Amino acid sequence: MAIEQQRSAKEVIEALNLSPHPEKGYFVETFRDEAKSPDGRALSTQIYYLLEGESGVSHWHRVLDAVEVWHHYAGAPLRLSLSRDDGSPVRDVVLGKDVFAGERPQAVVRRGEWQHARSLGQWTLVGCTVAPAFTMEGFEMAKEGWEPRGAKEGTEAGAA
Numbered sequence: 001m002a003i004e005q006q007r008s009a010k011e012v013i014e015a016l017n018l019s020p021h022p023e024k025g026y027f028v029e030t031f032r033d034e035a036k037s038p039d040g041r042a043l044s045t046q047i048y049y050l051l052e053g054e055s056g057v058s059h060w061h062r063v064l065d066a067v068e069v070w071h072h073y074a075g076a077p078l079r080l081s082l083s084r085d086d087g088s089p090v091r092d093v094v095l096g097k098d099v100f101a102g103e104r105p106q107a108v109v110r111r112g113e114w115q116h117a118r119s120l121g122q123w124t125l126v127g128c129t130v131a132p133a134f135t136m137e138g139f140e141m142a143k144e145g146w147e148p149r150g151a152k153e154g155t156e157a158g159a160a
Contacts, residue, residue: 009052009123012074016048016125022141023058023116025051032133042133049126051078056119060142068109069129072096076121080107083114083148090148095126114148
């Protein structure tokens, strides 16, 4: 039996001590590299991030100055929608365990690429590794109602 059928999102949130995330969902930073770049910025960070099914759609956002790698850990598959800039079409990557059905255990979000995620079930637990380390100065949330071209028509699936 799949873990999302055995445990609720609330149980996972409590077990991992997750807090509400500004993009929606819940998170906790689990690692901030002690190694630093010459400007003093940590080389990488890691978080757990949980999205619930019905309310589990993150806001469109991007990390302007770092690369982000998403890793699927538990729960339902997750659709990660990506757009290189505000005029490019959207492409989807489905993160999950079933690689034979086209799901991928990880996906790369390039520096400055717009992204948003949706749980395809009751809940999804992923990890996000950002390098160099995540900072709020490098983060941009899209304006309310903004979507890249092609976001509503449906998008093609594929690996990042």
